[in-house]
Amino acid sequence: xxxxxxxxxxxxxxxxxxxxxxxxxxxxxxxxxxxxxxxxxxxxxxxxxxxxxxxxxxxxxxxxxxxxxxxxxxxxxxxxxxxxxxxxxxxxxxxxxxxxxxxxxxxxxxxxxxxxxxxxxxxxxxxxxxxxxxxxxxxxxxxxxxxxxxxxxxxxxxxxxxxxxxxxxxxxxxxxxxxxxxxxxxxxxxxxxxxxxxxxxxxxxxxxxxxxxxxxxxxxxxxxxxxxxxx
Ligand code: CTP
Ligand code: CA
Numbered sequence: 001x002x003x004x005x006x007x008x009x010x011x012x013x014x015x016x017x018x019x020x021x022x023x024x025x026x027x028x029x030x031x032x033x034x035x036x037x038x039x040x041x042x043x044x045x046x047x048x049x050x051x052x053x054x055x056x057x058x059x060x061x062x063x064x065x066x067x068x069x070x071x072x073x074x075x076x077x078x079x080x081x082x083x084x085x086x087x088x089x090x091x092x093x094x095x096x097x098x099x100x101x102x103x104x105x106x107x108x109x110x111x112x113x114x115x116x117x118x119x120x121x122x123x124x125x126x127x128x129x130x131x132x133x134x135x136x137x138x139x140x141x142x143x144x145x146x147x148x149x150x151x152x153x154x155x156x157x158x159x160x161x162x163x164x165x166x167x168x169x170x171x172x173x174x175x176x177x178x179x180x181x182x183x184x185x186x187x188x189x190x191x192x193x194x195x196x197x198x199x200x201x202x203x204x205x206x207x208x209x210x211x212x213x214x215x216x217x218x219x220x221x222x223x224x225x226x227x228x229x230x231x
Contacts, residue, residue: 033061036105175203
């Protein structure tokens with residue numbers, strides 16, 4: 001009954017949300033990863049479900065407390081680990097979708113090779129970690145001919161508020177997404193169960209809105225900005 005209090009402005013829509021952070025294995029027990037809890041992405045997914053959408057949540061190592069929040073009959077969860085797995089899941093899930101929200105923190109680089117067996121310390125520390133760049137999932141989907149799918153990205157930036165916004169503007173122009181939600185991250189900011197604030201930019205880098213408060217508040221504000229742009 002509570003769900004009916006939410007506007008049903010996503011009824012009949014299919015929404016894909018990525019959440020969490022990808023991990024790139026070095027060997028069977030170690031990986032390169034990041035601090036994303038998945039909380040913001042899960043809040044976006046569940047808010048879409050409350051508003052009537054059918055939701056495909058692609059979860060990249062989402063932590064247990066964020067994952068528990070995803071329990072909603074309209075949210076279907078697909079677990080992934082690496083960026084390559086996330087890219088494949090996004091491709092599958094967006095084929096017939098109305099919106100993609102890329103809230104996941106995607107590893108920019110991965111080890112060129114993954115050791116089949118645990119790396120042992122006996123030979124001493126490896127002198128270098130040989131890395132290769134991952135494909136940019138958001139930019140790839142945004143650049144594809146698409147008359148229907150609305151594409152929304154996130155930009156996590158560090159620095160003072162002016163620097164964060166300037167970096168966000170450049171990223172918005174570069175990515176070609178319909179919307180880019182820019183937020184400041186760093187120690188104690190942006191990660192886990194903390195309040196969040198985003199400025200939402202259009203493809204030209206101009207601000208079209210903002211949302212702040214709990215991660216649920218930010219999710220609501222974001223959908224308020226996405227819904228009028230649905231095709
Ligand atoms: N993203 C993606 N694929 C990647 C890297 C990022 O789809 N390989 C997406 C993220 O999910 C996010 C957006 O792109 O929605 C911005 O991610 P961010 O890391 O802020 O930007 P990058 O383009 O990777 O630039 P940089 O890390 O150098 O700031
Ligand atoms: Ca990045």
